[in-house]
Amino acid sequence: MKPAETILLDHGSGGRASQELIKNIFLAQLDNPVLACLEDSALVETGAGRLAFTTDSYVVDPIFFPGGDIGELAINGTINDLAMRGAKPLCLSLGLILEEGFPLADLQRVIASVRTACNRADVPVVTGDTKVVPRGKGDKIFINTSGIGLVDPGLDISSRNAGPGDMIILSGSMGDHGITILTQRAGISLQGNLRSDTLALHRLVQKMLAAAPGAVHTLRDPTRGGVATSLNEIAAAAQVAVELDENQLPIKPEVGAACEILGMDPLYLANEGKCLALVAAEHADRLLALMRSLPEGADAAIIGRVTKGPAGRVRLNTAAGGSRIVQSLTGEPLPRIC
Amino acid sequence: MKPAETILLDHGSGGRASQELIKNIFLAQLDNPVLACLEDSALVETGAGRLAFTTDSYVVDPIFFPGGDIGELAINGTINDLAMRGAKPLCLSLGLILEEGFPLADLQRVIASVRTACNRADVPVVTGDTKVVPRGKGDKIFINTSGIGLVDPGLDISSRNAGPGDMIILSGSMGDHGITILTQRAGISLQGNLRSDTLALHRLVQKMLAAAPGAVHTLRDPTRGGVATSLNEIAAAAQVAVELDENQLPIKPEVGAACEILGMDPLYLANEGKCLALVAAEHADRLLALMRSLPEGADAAIIGRVTKGPAGRVRLNTAAGGSRIVQSLTGEPLPRIC
Numbered sequence: 001m002k003p004a005e006t007i008l009l010d011h012g013s014g015g016r017a018s019q020e021l022i023k024n025i026f027l028a029q030l031d032n033p034v035l036a037c038l039e040d041s042a043l044v045e046t047g048a049g050r051l052a053f054t055t056d057s058y059v060v061d062p063i064f065f066p067g068g069d070i071g072e073l074a075i076n077g078t079i080n081d082l083a084m085r086g087a088k089p090l091c092l093s094l095g096l097i098l099e100e101g102f103p104l105a106d107l108q109r110v111i112a113s114v115r116t117a118c119n120r121a122d123v124p125v126v127t128g129d130t131k132v133v134p135r136g137k138g139d140k141i142f143i144n145t146s147g148i149g150l151v152d153p154g155l156d157i158s159s160r161n162a163g164p165g166d167m168i169i170l171s172g173s174m175g176d177h178g179i180t181i182l183t184q185r186a187g188i189s190l191q192g193n194l195r196s197d198t199l200a201l202h203r204l205v206q207k208m209l210a211a212a213p214g215a216v217h218t219l220r221d222p223t224r225g226g227v228a229t230s231l232n233e234i235a236a237a238a239q240v241a242v243e244l245d246e247n248q249l250p251i252k253p254e255v256g257a258a259c260e261i262l263g264m265d266p267l268y269l270a271n272e273g274k275c276l277a278l279v280a281a282e283h284a285d286r287l288l289a290l291m292r293s294l295p296e297g298a299d300a301a302i303i304g305r306v307t308k309g310p311a312g313r314v315r316l317n318t319a320a321g322g323s324r325i326v327q328s329l330t331g332e333p334l335p336r337i338c
Numbered sequence: 339m340k341p342a343e344t345i346l347l348d349h350g351s352g353g354r355a356s357q358e359l360i361k362n363i364f365l366a367q368l369d370n371p372v373l374a375c376l377e378d379s380a381l382v383e384t385g386a387g388r389l390a391f392t393t394d395s396y397v398v399d400p401i402f403f404p405g406g407d408i409g410e411l412a413i414n415g416t417i418n419d420l421a422m423r424g425a426k427p428l429c430l431s432l433g434l435i436l437e438e439g440f441p442l443a444d445l446q447r448v449i450a451s452v453r454t455a456c457n458r459a460d461v462p463v464v465t466g467d468t469k470v471v472p473r474g475k476g477d478k479i480f481i482n483t484s485g486i487g488l489v490d491p492g493l494d495i496s497s498r499n500a501g502p503g504d505m506i507i508l509s510g511s512m513g514d515h516g517i518t519i520l521t522q523r524a525g526i527s528l529q530g531n532l533r534s535d536t537l538a539l540h541r542l543v544q545k546m547l548a549a550a551p552g553a554v555h556t557l558r559d560p561t562r563g564g565v566a567t568s569l570n571e572i573a574a575a576a577q578v579a580v581e582l583d584e585n586q587l588p589i590k591p592e593v594g595a596a597c598e599i600l601g602m603d604p605l606y607l608a609n610e611g612k613c614l615a616l617v618a619a620e621h622a623d624r625l626l627a628l629m630r631s632l633p634e635g636a637d638a639a640i641i642g643r644v645t646k647g648p649a650g651r652v653r654l655n656t657a658a659g660g661s662r663i664v665q666s667l668t669g670e671p672l673p674r675i676c
Binding site: 032044090096099104114126138 | 453
């Protein structure tokens with residue numbers, strides 16, 4: 001296939017096109033061992049401790065949605081990227097790109113959400129920047145949040161550490177955020193309580209790490225591209241296979257209904273307050289019970305396991321008793337979900 | 339005056355409107371002692387060392403210009419924000435917001451500049467993120483770079499440390515970057531060699547700090563809002579006055595000519611490879627000589643001094659023998675300069 005010569009919406013959807021952009025342009029030019037890990041945060045040895053460092057831009061449309069807004073999403077999302085390396089979040093930056101004409105009342109509302117999310121998570125914004133672009137050269141507000149965390153010496157949470165026999169825990173229901181944004185954009189109003197799951201997971205993660213030292217091998221928050229894409233990336237990084245049980249996938253009834261209407265597969269929908277934890281089998285039940293005892297993990301479920309191979313393959317045992325391959329998100333432009 | 343109810347271009351020009359936005363919205367809601375410093379970088383005590391942390395978004399228009407491009411600008415600018423606290427830059431993040439339809443060849447060119455600037459400065463990009471927005475909802479490419487640096491224990495470079503008697507050194511000519519962008523946007527082609535001064539200053543700063551420990555009180559890179567706005571901010575933070583000598587201001591002839599044509603005052607134009615250093619008087623000549631011996635500071639000049647008061651006032655002794663007050667940039671929308 002001839003490669004695209006311009007940026008397509010698909011390049012921003014977190015699936016295969018995004019990965020090709022990363023490989024062909026970013027890694028091809030900027031390659032270094034830390035960047036090449038392609039984890040949720042970079043780990044940097046400073047001589048004065050180990051730091052986790054991460055960045056994310058938020059361009060979600062609409063900026064206000066049931067369950068949250070772009071400000072809350074930006075704070076929680078970057079905290080989660082730090083948490084997925086086992087880091088204790090230390091501080092955040094806040095970079096705004098505002099469109100001329102954006103109402104100051106909306107800016108106030110977004111920054112109030114930033115404050116609430118920071119206070120709730122106990123992680124401060126310590127530095128910021130604001131740029132303004134003319135009307136029609138941006139879209140209301142884009143937010144970049146970068147974050148720094150501290151990682152205990154010896155702690156090694158990484159996609160590459162997923163090993164055969166590991167059990168895969170998902171901390172709660174799938175697709176809540178993605179389907180909320182998509183129904184808002186489609187103008188669909190449904191019965192029930194569709195809302196974003198935006199939530200900071202650093203406390204949940206710290207409790208898991210403390211409860212079973214060494215048992216948590218891999219953590220990933222399945223945002224763009226969803227559970228399917230995250231597991232494909234993990235399987236490729238660790239050179240293992242993954243087996244999922246469709247019967248065990250936690251999906252809220254209203255999310256399932258909305259997915260049917262819109263023709264979406266919840267495995268590919270973004271989550272903003274969930275993590276995948278790949279853990280040693282002998283600790284899986286205990287960790288699951290711990291997660292379920294916490295509000296962030298009340299609906300956690302063991303959704304599958306890691307097997308030896310073939311490397312990079314994700315297979316789903318269907319509810320009907322069959323089995324199918326689950327690939328990374330491909331060719332579905334689902335941009336501006338986060 | 340009734341406050342604006344929407345975001346105006348002026349809110350992004352780095353002058354008084356930007357400062358009001360920071361005070362009325364960001365600090366009003368997110369206030370904490372680290373953020374409230376409003377320096378080029380935040381200083382964070384980690385228990386495992388002192389970190390400098392900074393963020394900047396780049397929305398410059400055009401993205402390619404004489405002397406550089408948005409990629410090089412983003413790397414050098416964030417390195418400079420770290421350097422202005424005396425930090426040794428450690429690593430950078432790279433967050434891209436791309437517009438659908440942006441040519442991949444242009445993305446390649448920008449990322450090649452990122453690489454060149456990183457290599458030249460010896461500071462790597464270790465983490466990144468890419469989002470795509472639909473055509474007409476962005477403008478080609480916006481870049482956020484955040485950065486982490488290490489600050490030696492005991493080092494305290496801050497606007498608040500400027501004291502009466504300090505001499506003010508500017509590391510080179512004023513306004514090169516700002517006027518280059520403005521003439522490009524105006525479609526004006528001039529004789530001479532107008533080009534951006536984009537340059538990383540961390541090595542210059544480290545050499546100054548090593549040459550005269552304790553003598554450098556304040557460092558600031560006068561980007562948006564220019565030398566005038568930076569000095570107003572410093573004078574307000576340190577509760578001192580500043581006196582400038584117009585005769586001593588280094589301005590390239592071609593920059594002066596372009597400023598006359600466009601009706602701009604170089605004191606308000608953005609610089610991207612210059613710093614203001616406020617230093618103890620007894621070390622000023624030696625530091626000036628050191629700066630002039632280095633390529634980054636070849637055109638450095640002592641442009642003025644700090645006096646006792648009135649607090650916050652910046653006064654210019656004009657070439658004609660008079661004197662005038664120099665205020666922060668106000669009401670001049672000069673957005674998308676960086």
